[in-house]
Amino acid sequence: xxxxxxxxxxxxxxxxxxxxxxxxxxxxxxxxxxxxxxxxxxxxxxxxxxxxxxxxxxxxxxxxxxxxxxxxxxxxxxxxxxxxxxxxxxxxxxxxxxxxxxxxxxxxxxxxxxxxxxxxxxxxxxxxxxxxxxxxxxxxxxxxxxxxxxxxxxxxxxxxxxxxxxxxxxxxxxxxxxxxxxxxxxxxxxxxxxxxxxxxxxxxxxxxxxxxxxxxxxxxxxxxxxxxxxxxxxx
Numbered sequence: 001x002x003x004x005x006x007x008x009x010x011x012x013x014x015x016x017x018x019x020x021x022x023x024x025x026x027x028x029x030x031x032x033x034x035x036x037x038x039x040x041x042x043x044x045x046x047x048x049x050x051x052x053x054x055x056x057x058x059x060x061x062x063x064x065x066x067x068x069x070x071x072x073x074x075x076x077x078x079x080x081x082x083x084x085x086x087x088x089x090x091x092x093x094x095x096x097x098x099x100x101x102x103x104x105x106x107x108x109x110x111x112x113x114x115x116x117x118x119x120x121x122x123x124x125x126x127x128x129x130x131x132x133x134x135x136x137x138x139x140x141x142x143x144x145x146x147x148x149x150x151x152x153x154x155x156x157x158x159x160x161x162x163x164x165x166x167x168x169x170x171x172x173x174x175x176x177x178x179x180x181x182x183x184x185x186x187x188x189x190x191x192x193x194x195x196x197x198x199x200x201x202x203x204x205x206x207x208x209x210x211x212x213x214x215x216x217x218x219x220x221x222x223x224x225x226x227x228x229x230x231x232x233x234x235x
Contacts, residue, residue: 002095002235003068006033006220007059007086009077009102010111010165011138011158013040016076020220023228029235034062036082043159048134051164052110056085069093072234076100076220078165081111087176096181096234100227101195101217104184104202107174111166114194127163135160145190145216154221181234184210185227190217209233 004024006017017033024031036055038046071094075083080102087094103114112120123136130137138158141151186199202208211230215222
């Protein structure tokens with residue numbers, strides 16, 4: 001039995017793993033799918049002080065208080081930033097990493113530094129117009145390439161993301177480089193130049209296994225069974 005900690009991406013919450021969690025549990029694994037501070041069922045805590053480090057502390061706190069070890073950390077999209085910080089801070093508790101169509105940062109990177117300038121400008125315009133200067137309103141499920149049948153459900157669950165989560169640089173020591181089991185899952189039907197370039201880069205890195213799935217960005221919504229099977233290979 002393995003222990004999985006599933007970390008959602010921006011605007012999402014622990015709810016997005018509801019189809020993957022039972023698949024992994026049916027295989028005998030223990031699964032935690034927390035919601036990060038200020039999002040979804042924790043949106044009542046939303047504040048401008050929440051940043052990337054807050055979310056890293058959410059997950060390091062989970063590992064500490066649940067006394068989790070030999071953890072397989074899974075991060076979707078922005079969640080890749082979060083699990084990078086967690087793995088760096090608590091490498092002795094982490095056995096494997098999986099990034100789902102997300103970021104694999106180096107020291108000093110932020111989510112904004114991996115997005116094109118026009119996309120960042122669009123986001124900041126939304127923050128000024130609709131987010132009181134510090135909230136990023138959610139993009140639509142359709143823009144993520146979510147299948148048509150699930151778009152209304154996903155849209156009903158998305159909540160604003162604190163701007164500082166995207167703008168704060170991550171600080172990494174490099175300790176997590178010793179983790180040798182690492183998986184990158186690319187959503188082949190979601191156009192994103194950075195994620196495609198990252199998948200190509202990691203394909204040439206012997207420390208990473210790279211797999212592409214034919215679906216939109218929210219793989220856990222579109223292909224939960226296939227995703228669970230891919231994650232279980234790390235167990």
